Structure formats: structure tokens, C-alpha cells
């Protein structure tokens with residue numbers, strides 16, 4: 001094998017640049033040519049790729065986002081798009097591809113692999129919902145950003161004896177919300193995995209007010225059945241008895257931006273380097289992730305067909321701690 005490609009796909013995550021850097025430099029060190037593919041699968045279909053050298057990935061490990069750009073590509077999900085992507089790879093002589101991304105991106109990698117094309121995935125998404133990696137690139141940084149916001153909101157909430165609904169990302173997974181709630185000392189958390197009754201939450205806040213709490217923080221996952229908007233509406237109708245005045249803050253894409261922390265710089269470097277090792281040893285059709293602290297492979301068919309479960313004992317713990 002002489003030439004490989006690397007792309008970032010789906011929602012960007014702080015640390016993606018560290019993974020690109022590791023793939024390029026470790027690949028070059030192993031005698032491979034490394035092509036960067038721009039704008040994820042959309043750019044792949046359009047043939048947007050060029051060779052990357054050591055200097056092209058200099059000064060990026062501390063930068064958020066991805067120097068290659070990213071995209072969500074509905075076209076790649078079609079047979080025509082997939083065939084065109086394969087044609088472009090063959091035309092440029094790219095013999096294997098490293099795909100850095102989350103669930104959708106790894107399903108795309110699996111589609112290429114099913115066509116017989118050699119791929120290796122790298123686990124990267126702030127949602128931490130990807131089977132095959134205990135933690136994925138971007139999670140730690142996104143969590144720290146959410147925590148910083150929660151800490152700040154708490155101080156202003158206390159001054160005014162207010163309740164804040166803080167909505168965090170995570171798609172259909174409550175990991176970010178639950179961890180932010182525990183680490184941020186929130187009064188309640190709503191996640192997609194557990195159906196919470198909004199009336200119960202109202203009751204808990206009322207109790208907290210009566211017990212003399214100066215503030216109440218409720219972390220809401222964007223994918224929760226009662227999302228922040230619905231919950232705020234519900235709270236309004238109970239305003240007279242709630243005690244706390246209410247405000248809503250949606251963190252949104254703030255969690256995806258900015259510089260990766262030390263953990264994500266190291267994780268992305270290890271996983272990028274691990275992906276190159278897999279290419280060199282001919283181990284394809286796998287996701288490179290972190291399991292029990294070690295860089296490990298999981299077959300892409302298993303990744304694509306298995307849901308990563310959230311540890312719900314931590315949800316129970318969050319409730320016990322919110323006293």
C-alpha cells in the first residue's frame with residue numbers, strides 16, 4: 001500500500017485536528033503518502049483531495065474544528081453517491097481511507113467496506129454514543145464547556161433565586177447531559193433514555209425552593225422527550241407555586257467549538273496513530289477506539305448494528321446527590 005486518504009465527517013469535534021495530524025505524520029513516517037479529503041463524504045464524491053505533508057498539519061493540534069472541513073452528505077447514502085466516491089478514490093490512487101467521525105460517518109465507512117474498499121474508522125463525536133469506544137474524541141472538551149456554562153449560570157441564578165433550564169447537545173444520547181449534571185451539581189437532569197414526568201420535576205423544584213435552595217439547575221438533553229422548550233412552557237403554567245423564577249439557556253454549538261483540552265489532544269493523537277497501525281498491518285473494516293484505557297479495534301459491522309448503552313446507575317446517583 002502506497003497512498004491513503006483521511007477525512008473528517010459529520011458534526012465536528014474538538015480534537016479532530018489532532019487525529020488528522022497523527023494520521024498524516026504517522027502515515028508519512030511509515031512510508032505512506034497521505035491525501036486529505038475535504039468536506040467529508042461530500043468532498044470525496046466531488047474528488048476534493050490533495051496530498052498532505054508534515055508542515056501542512058503543523059500548528060493545528062490546539063485548534064478546534066477540522067482543517068479538512070466536514071459535512072453531512074445525504075448523497076453518499078445513495079448507491080450512486082457511494083459508487084462515485086469509490087470512483088474518485090480509484091482515480092486518485094488512494095488505496096485505503098481513514099474516516100474520523102461518529103455514528104453516521106462510521107456507517108458510511110462500513111458501506112465502503114461492504115463494497116470491498118479498505119477503511120479504518122476513528123471514533124470522534126461529542127455525543128459519546130458510538131459503540132466500540134468508551135469515550136470518543138471531543139466528549140471531554142464539550143463536557144468541560146458545558147460545565148463552565150453551568151458554573152457561571154449557578155452564580156447568577158443564586159443572586160436572583162432563579163431556576164435555569166440548560167439544554168445541552170447529544171442527539172438521542174443523554175451522556176453529555178448526565179455527566180454535566182453530576183459534575184455540575186445540578187438539581188435535576190432530563191435525558192432521552194428515561195421518561196421523566198414534567199410534573200415530578202416541578203414538584204422537585206418546589207421542594208428545593210422550600211428547603212431554602214438559592215437556585216436550581218436543570219440540565220436537559222436536546223433529545224429528551226420533555227426538551228427545554230416544552231419544559232419551560234410547562235413551568236410557566238406552574239409559575240405561581242414554583243417559587244423560583246425561570247430562565248432558559250441553550251448551549252448548542254458552543255459545545256463543539258474552541259480548543260480541545262489535553263485529554264482530547266492525547267486521545268485524538270493515540271487514535272489517529274492507532275488507525276495508521278491498523279492500515280499498515282492490513283486490519284481493515286474496523287473502528288479505532290479506546291476501550292478500558294487501551295486503543296482497540298471493533299469491527300464496523302458490530303459498530304453499525306450495536307447501540308451504546310448509557311450507565312443508568314449514574315442517573316440514580318445524580319438524583320441521590322441532588323439534595
Ligand code: F6P
Pocket residue numbers: 011072102125126127169170171222256
Ligand atoms: O453529533 C454531534 C451533534 O452536535 C449533536 O449533538 C447534535 O444533535 C448535532 O450534531 C447537530 O448537528 P448540526 O451541527 O448539523 O446542526
